[in-house]
Amino acid sequence: MNKIDLLSLTINEIEDLVEKNGEKRYRGRQIFQWLHKGVKDFNEINNIPKKLKEDLKEISYISKLTIEKKLVSNIDGTQKYLLKLEDNNIIEAVTMSYKHGITICISSQIGCLMGCNFCASTIGGLVRNLRAGEMVDQIILIEKDLGKRISNIVIMGSGEPLHNYDEVINFLKVVNHENGLNIGNRHITLSTCGLVPKIIELANLQIPINLAISLHAPDDTLRRSMMPIANKYSIDELMEACKYYIEKNNRRITFEYALIKDVNDREIHAHQLSKLLDGMLCHVNLIPINEVDERQYEKSNKDRIKNFQSILKKNGIEATIRREMGSDINAACGQLRNNYIEQTRL
Ligand code: SAH
Secondary structure (H helix, E strand, O other): OOOEEHHHOOHHHHHHHHHHOOOOOHHHHHHHHHHHHOOOOHHHOOOOOHHHHHHHHHHEEOOOOEEEEEEEOOOOOOEEEEEEOOOOOEEEEEEEEEOOEEEEEOOOEEEOOOOOOOOOOOOOOEEEEOOHHHHHHHHHHHHHHHOOOEEEEEEOOOOOHHHHHHHHHHHHHHHHOOOOOOOOHHHEEEEEOOOHHHHHHHHHHOOOOEEEEEOOOOOHHHHHHHOOHHHHOOHHHHHHHHHHHHHHHOOOEEEEEEEEOOOOOOHHHHHHHHHHHOOOOEEEEEEEOOOOOOOOOOEOOHHHHHHHHHHHHHOOOOEEEOOOOOHHHOOOOOHHHHHHHHHHHO
16 A cells, blocks of 8 residues: 655644544644654654554654755845755755745656757756655755745756656645645746646646746747747747736736847847737846756856846836856756766766
8 A cells, every 4th residue: 555645744634643543633634744844753752642642653754865965045034955865866946035035846747758959958868857745855854954934935956847747736735724734826936848738737727826938039940949838838839828827816927037148138039029029027037057067058147138138128127137146056957966866876
């Protein structure tokens, strides 16, 4: 029998489980609270009956990630974590401190299948999906390590969250709850390379999270040369799905655009992008690309990035340039994990 991963369960599901075992539902709430405070052993839970603990041990377990390595930036306090899962796989998570609180960037899969050719996370392909509990545990563990509350989540680490749709939706339900991590949907951003049918499914759920789309190119030919997913869904189809999302949720979408020298950073691209997004309830986040050892791309220079932004603005498109955090510990998206795997193979 497969044991149940308790950290993947919503409070209601734990209450149901406890009730099925002949106990009062409020015991489920107590257990949920303990789990989300970081308890890893049933014996540390001191206000539930011994019999219930024994029953739970039989049918379930508490997933446990550990910190394998941590790098702290001397410039801005950004922390990059390599975390080990129980099956010895490695994932990355990053925390950044802002005025409005601490944001964590979590992984949704081990590796990634999407194959974007500027991204390090996808180099070794997809190993497996993360369970909701393993996503939750990234936050519980790091919150404990920091000794401070994490207030915002971005699902922008390794993996394509909409390719692990069900577990990500469960994850949202679990972290939202006031008896647990209590991080509201408006404080959560999900970033996708653009799985059109899943964007529509997500739109229909009407969950008020922030949606970010990794666009990176204003036309299909260029996008296809960078992102295999663009062969499956055209930019037109993607824009239709985005418009549907905005209509259903009345929420602004963020388009991420990583600027790569001489590839997608010319004035013509800025004009094409302005035309594409004209009249949409959206915002563009310009990202100076992180140079990845295994990839040939170079970062655009500062002037070009500024110029790109000003063209968008002149055309009425809101655009910001992402601040580069933790540049002294810079191992671009997925690079830390790759380096670690390389080293441990030697
Ligand atoms: N799969 C999802 C989420 C993970 S990637 C997605 O594609 O959105 C998070 C963001 O980092 C995406 O916008 C992705 O395109 C971007 N990214 C990947 N590699 C990068 C690099 N080398 N430099 C800058 N941004 C990168």
